[in-house]
Amino acid sequence: MTSVGTNVARKEGLGKATGEAQYIDDLRFPGMLYGRTVRSAVPCGRIVSVTRDFDPTGYTIADYHDIPGENCIALIERDQPCLAVDQVRHVAEPILLLAHEDREALLAAKVEIEYEPAEPLYDPARSPRTFKEILIEKGNLDRGFAKADAIVEGTYATGHQEHVYIETNGVIAVPEHGGLALYGSLQCPFYVLKALKALLGGAVASLRVVQAETGGGFGGKEEYPSMIAAHACLLAIKAGRPIKIIYDRVEDMLATTKRHPSVVRHRTGVRRDGTLVAMDVDVLLDGGAYCTLSPVVLSRGAIHAAGPYRCANTRISGRATMTNTPPNGAFRGFGAPQTQFAMEVHMERIAEALGMDPVRLRLKNALRPGDTTATGQMLGDDTSAVAVLREAVRRSGFSRKRAKYRGTNRGIGLSLFYHGAGFTGSGEVILASRAGLETTPCGVRILVANTEIGQGTRTMLAQIVADALGVDYDTVEVAQPDTSRVPDSGPTVASRTCMVVGGLLERSARAMREKIGALTPAEHHARHGPLRVEEQYEPPPGRNWSEETYRGDAYATFAWGCDVAEVEIDPVTSDVRVHKITAVQEFGRAIHPALARGQIEGGTAQGLGWALLEHVAMRDGAMANAQLTNYTIPTTLDTPVMDIVMLDNPYAGGPFGAKGLGELPIDGPAPAVVNAIRHAGLDVRAIPATPEALMASARLGDGDARGAA
Amino acid sequence: MRFTLNGSAVDVAAPPMKRLLDVLREECALTGTKEGCGEGECGACTVLLDGAPVVSCLVPFAQAEGAEVLTIEGLGGDHPLQHAFMREVGAQCGICTPGMIMATLPLEADRKVPTLSAIRVALAGNLCRCTGYEAIYRAVRSAHAAGP
Numbered sequence: 001m002t003s004v005g006t007n008v009a010r011k012e013g014l015g016k017a018t019g020e021a022q023y024i025d026d027l028r029f030p031g032m033l034y035g036r037t038v039r040s041a042v043p044c045g046r047i048v049s050v051t052r053d054f055d056p057t058g059y060t061i062a063d064y065h066d067i068p069g070e071n072c073i074a075l076i077e078r079d080q081p082c083l084a085v086d087q088v089r090h091v092a093e094p095i096l097l098l099a100h101e102d103r104e105a106l107l108a109a110k111v112e113i114e115y116e117p118a119e120p121l122y123d124p125a126r127s128p129r130t131f132k133e134i135l136i137e138k139g140n141l142d143r144g145f146a147k148a149d150a151i152v153e154g155t156y157a158t159g160h161q162e163h164v165y166i167e168t169n170g171v172i173a174v175p176e177h178g179g180l181a182l183y184g185s186l187q188c189p190f191y192v193l194k195a196l197k198a199l200l201g202g203a204v205a206s207l208r209v210v211q212a213e214t215g216g217g218f219g220g221k222e223e224y225p226s227m228i229a230a231h232a233c234l235l236a237i238k239a240g241r242p243i244k245i246i247y248d249r250v251e252d253m254l255a256t257t258k259r260h261p262s263v264v265r266h267r268t269g270v271r272r273d274g275t276l277v278a279m280d281v282d283v284l285l286d287g288g289a290y291c292t293l294s295p296v297v298l299s300r301g302a303i304h305a306a307g308p309y310r311c312a313n314t315r316i317s318g319r320a321t322m323t324n325t326p327p328n329g330a331f332r333g334f335g336a337p338q339t340q341f342a343m344e345v346h347m348e349r350i351a352e353a354l355g356m357d358p359v360r361l362r363l364k365n366a367l368r369p370g371d372t373t374a375t376g377q378m379l380g381d382d383t384s385a386v387a388v389l390r391e392a393v394r395r396s397g398f399s400r401k402r403a404k405y406r407g408t409n410r411g412i413g414l415s416l417f418y419h420g421a422g423f424t425g426s427g428e429v430i431l432a433s434r435a436g437l438e439t440t441p442c443g444v445r446i447l448v449a450n451t452e453i454g455q456g457t458r459t460m461l462a463q464i465v466a467d468a469l470g471v472d473y474d475t476v477e478v479a480q481p482d483t484s485r486v487p488d489s490g491p492t493v494a495s496r497t498c499m500v501v502g503g504l505l506e507r508s509a510r511a512m513r514e515k516i517g518a519l520t521p522a523e524h525h526a527r528h529g530p531l532r533v534e535e536q537y538e539p540p541p542g543r544n545w546s547e548e549t550y551r552g553d554a555y556a557t558f559a560w561g562c563d564v565a566e567v568e569i570d571p572v573t574s575d576v577r578v579h580k581i582t583a584v585q586e587f588g589r590a591i592h593p594a595l596a597r598g599q600i601e602g603g604t605a606q607g608l609g610w611a612l613l614e615h616v617a618m619r620d621g622a623m624a625n626a627q628l629t630n631y632t633i634p635t636t637l638d639t640p641v642m643d644i645v646m647l648d649n650p651y652a653g654g655p656f657g658a659k660g661l662g663e664l665p666i667d668g669p670a671p672a673v674v675n676a677i678r679h680a681g682l683d684v685r686a687i688p689a690t691p692e693a694l695m696a697s698a699r700l701g702d703g704d705a706r707g708a709a
Numbered sequence: 710m711r712f713t714l715n716g717s718a719v720d721v722a723a724p725p726m727k728r729l730l731d732v733l734r735e736e737c738a739l740t741g742t743k744e745g746c747g748e749g750e751c752g753a754c755t756v757l758l759d760g761a762p763v764v765s766c767l768v769p770f771a772q773a774e775g776a777e778v779l780t781i782e783g784l785g786g787d788h789p790l791q792h793a794f795m796r797e798v799g800a801q802c803g804i805c806t807p808g809m810i811m812a813t814l815p816l817e818a819d820r821k822v823p824t825l826s827a828i829r830v831a832l833a834g835n836l837c838r839c840t841g842y843e844a845i846y847r848a849v850r851s852a853h854a855a856g857p
Contacts, residue, residue, distance in 0.1 A: 014792065016806050017800055215804025216804060454801030
């Protein structure tokens with residue numbers, strides 16, 4: 001019997017709904033102390049003195065002197081200290097660690113830090129320090145502009161976004177057999193392991209990282225858990241006791257990463273018939289104080305910056321620079337939502353400039369099989385831009401409503417978008433992920449480092465293995481991600497778990513079937529003892545990429561989406577109500593349709609929050625609204641009716657035809673909403689489009705959005 | 710201090726101003742009630758106090774004296790809402806789920822399947838970052854259809 005394509009019972013059972021699931025703050029270890037991080041209060045400067053203003057009896061105290069290895073959080077660069085030495089580059093930078101068995105006593109401990117402040121820098125455009133620059137070139141820009149009948153220019157901006165996983169960050173470091181075990185709420189156990197190895201050097205006999213049940217991630221638990229893990233481990237070594245560090249909501253919002261703010265400039269040459277002939281795009285990302293993942297966020301952002309459109313002459317230049325704000329990092333979509341927001345609002349303005357229907361303009365230029373992207377990637381039959389666009393327009397009644405809402409305070413807008421699945425460029429080759437299976441007395445166990453963070457990893461991978469191995473889904477179990485027990489199948493990011501890791505497991509299952517013949521895994525286990533198989537990533541044949549020139553096949557494949565948003569603007573308060581979202585998305589094939597739908601609905605809601613509500617107010621380099629009272633995410637009353645359509649277009653390179661899905665849904669809502677606001681007559685080019693921003697925005701005349709209805 | 714916890718009389722010694730949330734998690738070892746924000750905004754710590762949903766991070770323990778407190782553990786492990794939240798994927802990461810289920814319970818008193826608007830209002834104080842709420846509505850309605 002097949003399980004792929006059906007809504008089988010989820011591997012996590014009922015525990016999340018009964019309260020039995022053990023999240024990090026639910027775990028306790030004997031002798032455990034609570035840890036706390038003392039942080040900088042200034043955005044930039046030199047630490048003159050750190051003075052303890054409490055009796056140290058009963059406290060464990062650690063600073064940078066206690067680091068046995070390298071004082072850094074090892075990621076792409078090694079520029080971010082684990083604990084500040086004498087300089088700080090942002091507010092909330094960790095300086096000192098405290099631990100105590102009593103939380104009240106821990107919080108009561110006062111530490112005075114004296115600084116010699118320096119002049120902070122907040123404008124990424126004026127930053128003297130660039131983390132990464134990228135140039136993508138195709139064709140000849142001058143020749144393209146020479147053919148243009150019109151040139152449309154515009155600048156578009158997006159703000160920070162906080163992840164607001166409902167479970168804040170937390171870890172527990174536990175001394176064991178001369179080594180350390182680190183339990184945490186995290187997405188990428190092997191990232192944490194790498195960071196701990198650099199930090200601790202050979203100071204501990206063994207290290208392992210174990211994922212606890214994780215209450216949401218969205219990229220926010222990709223790289224930052226390495227920092228908290230480092231702190232907990234330093235305290236645990238010093239105290240010789242388990243250390244639990246759980247951030248409260250304010251600390252989590254003040255100190256941890258956010259979505260990179262962006263400014264994207266477009267200059268586009270277009271023919272009268274709507275053909276795009278030249279696209280010049282400039283992308284600027286605010287990286288915050290340290291490099292973290294900014295180079296790869298920029299990379300994905302830049303590659304997606306020309307949108308799902310064909311244009312023979314394209315130049316995309318991008319840079320990510322330093323500012324004196326807490327480092328920005330991974331957030332679902334990873335740069336692509338920012339650049340595609342700009343592209344899709346710009347497309348709307350091109351349609352307005354030409355007096356052309358926005359659907360017709362997109363149909364004219366949408367990528368089709370045989371077209372090449374900005375990096376020169378030739379697209380195959382797994383290209384569905386036209387299909388998602390046509391279906392979304394038809395299903396939403398777009399054209400009819402476009403005419404009907406004209407001249408009212410309602411509007412309807414759309415966005416067309418795509419998202420590359422898996423790591424960018426040669427990322428997967430460098431990762432060289434491994435995934436495996438082992439027989440058990442009851443069946444087979446999946447061995448991967450990929451984490452269940454709500455998206456359904458355990459279930460979806462078990463479905464793939466069950467069908468590829470030809471066994472009952474109920475006989476497949478999934479090992480808890482523990483770096484001492486599972487192979488490094490790479491991080492749980494980049495819409496890669498289903499397509500890349502699922503693909504490795506599909507191969508592992510077939511390899512196991514060859515070895516066990518006609519037996520079931522349990523029968524084989526009973527007769528021959530445990531059997532383990534492992535497969536390693538191999539790039540699809542013929543895939544080429546140059547990191548130097550940014551030419552070639554940037555992604556194994558793309559998923560495609562079209563969103564239609566219907567809004568109403570309150571004429572008095574300028575509050576935007578989204579009444580309905582139609583989301584048509586193609587991601588190969590849904591392994592578990594109900595879980596897949598959940599990714600689309602959830603990503604769409606996050607996108608709507610980013611578009612309209614979620615304003616990170618930065619004041620003097622720190623988030624001034626670091627609490628859920630005044631950083632608002634969508635509630636039940638803010639989230640509209642969603643009409644979700646999942647189109648099938650099985651991808652030969654993915655397990656059972658699946659591509660990646662997790663990030664695609666967040667690319668579309670913001671531009672669809674802003675284009676709907678444009679249709680209702682307001683010229684908005686930045687998000688969040690709060691009532692204050694709408695009140696300050698210009699009204700479009702009849703010759704603009706309304707004329708293009 | 711004496712109160713009724715999940716149907717049983719209990720006597721718990723804890724400071725009167727300690728948050729009910731901490732009393733439940735630390736003194737009573739019931740960790741199904743979660744902390745999301747600590748300021749009553751997210752609803753993850755919702756429990757029923759004398760049948761009404763409250764955010765237990767804002768309730769001082771003193772207020773529980775003599776009251777009936779119902780937590781997610783008090784539903785046992787076989788409540789139709791618990792099954793429906795998993796089946797319909799109303800729970801993704803699951804951290805908001807106990808609070809969601811507790812906030813939904815008062816709707817169960819009515820025999821009719823709750824309207825979408827009634828569910829929206831009942832859950833307006835409970836944040837979920839994973840689902841966009843649609844699957845939660847499906848779960849609530851399908852649990853009701855299934856009956857207790």
